[in-house]
Amino acid sequence: MAQITKKRVIKRLPMLPAERALKVISGRWKAVILYYLFDGPRRLSALKALMPGITQKVLIDQLREMEEHGLVSREIFAEIPARVEYSATRLGLSLEPILLALCQWGQYHADELDERSHLADCIIRPRRATEAAPN
Template identity: 90%
Template sequence: MARTIKRLPMLPAERALKVISGRWKAVILYHLFDGPCRLSALKARMPGITQKVLIDQLREMEEHGLVSREIFAEIPARVEYSATPLGLSLEPILLALCQWGQHHADELDERAQLADCIIRPRQVAEAPAN
């Protein structure tokens, strides 16, 4: 794994927030939980993000080990982004944030204004019985 350029905080909670903070990082990861995705497909799923910001956020998450980039030897070159095992480990955290966001909206009578937030917890494959 590449060494991170920016020094991260030493307090674990602050470190976690630093790595996933940003307007788009959680949304990008949300879309990558379903599997590898090309840049154009990610951009299409997030019409409010500019391509520059999307690329910058992907690079930061790649630097922090949350996302991997695979370049295929094709003409024209094809690039796919996917969540790494470390990135996938954030899935239950994003699920909890989604649920809390829904609870918050309920408390403020704003639930009808929310977009769907569907995160399916990943099923861990069971080891075969001997």
């Protein structure tokens, strides 16, 4: 079953590496979700509370897509009621310096257009290369 899913993802993703990368992280919420998962595992309700503008359906859909692409893992705890936590995988964590660079470029872009006052703070703490680098 896992092989079928993997083949389906690979078939659906573009062959050009830059286009593939953009496809995997594109979407209104994926970077924001990853941003919050960089700090550690979170439950669905905690993620929803951090992003009041997202609907639960969209949040679940985005998490499923990122799980399918290997960026996020989902752990189900055998408790009553069941507890589910989402966390960034090693592959997901490898995006942290890229999101930091995008954040910095977004600030630069806002500066160039004299719109910096409209931006939220961009707080991403880059990890040491050994922590973020995929094997």
